[in-house]
Amino acid sequence: MAQVFTASADTRLRAAVLLAFLLVFLAVLFVGGYADSSYGTLTGWVRDQPVPFSHEHHVAGLGIDCRYCHTSVETSARAGLPATHICMSCHSQIWTGAPMLEPVRLSLASNTPLAWNRVSRLPDYVYFNHSIHVARGVPCVTCHGRVDRMPLMSRAVPLQMQFCLDCHRDPGPNLRPAAELTRMDWSDWDRHPEAHKDYGALMVKTHGIDPAKLTQCNICHR
């Protein structure tokens, strides 16, 4: 009877095992890299929208406050997608014939909402509430980025748990005066840390914010 295994069988087995390990290692590396990539987190990717609405024009160009359209951000869990009625507050009079705004006019005439595509979407197992973040002084720009520089809307930060936890573990440095929450440019605030070195700690104390509670699972997950 001939030999079942050739003389090189051992070597080939070792090579195969090594290759298998290498493949698993690369697969883990790829999955990890994908999850953190801007492609995986959708950061910086412009989403198609029924109307190419420019936040840059409306915020930086016209100086309209975020809350003019996102009316429920101070009082409810959701910031609020503006009703067509709100768009038409101005566009009933200006750019009335613009082809770009045809879907808006159709929406008003047919009483059906514009189907915007969500840019900053959180998974369904995260119970985020806008109103409490606004009430405590987290400015819009922290999570939504420089909206005033976005002709078309894209996600500014990877909305991963790491991002939420970074702030929940140490909220103080991220708090700002309530009267200026919709301000986009905080570079002068960042340039002069000595001017507000006690502000964060003071606000944490004033509002009774307890970082130990903020990192409990059921703060965001129920």
Add this chain to the structure above:
Amino acid sequence: MRYAAVLLPIAFVVSACDDMSHQPRYDSYEKSSLFPDGKALQAPPDGTVARDSLALEGALAQRPPMNIALLERGRERFDIFCTPCHDASGSGNGTVPARGFPHPPSFHLARLRDAPSGYFVSVITQGHGVMYSYADRVSPSDRWAIAAYIRALQLGGDAPLATLSDADRRRLSEAGP
């Protein structure tokens, strides 16, 4: 335990499915095939009375007492909802009229200086001319706050020089003509 070798990889593969992220439930702004307009968030049927409607009507009917908190609130709401057209001083030269929206009247006209505060509240509530109603965006108590702040703007815009403090007069002359 002999199935573990089979079950573990299956568990690993299935865990990659992200059903938890899109749970079978409706969120406020999601679409729904249940209703003709395609919205999950349905308007309440006609004739629905909100739990707080009595309180809201009361707030609309009664002018709140003038105080600094009311003015501060009024300034904040005015800056959000009114300045795009009426501008920060209330003279009607906002960025939106600059783009072709019909100019609103200045709050410093004699007609509007003499108008009662309730007039501004009713314009915010019902709209006026090309101005849409802001009842969906500005709560009744905030409408009175805005009306109070318009009063302050009118007072500030038409104040005689003699009524200013020395410090304010100095700042005014520094600011130039």
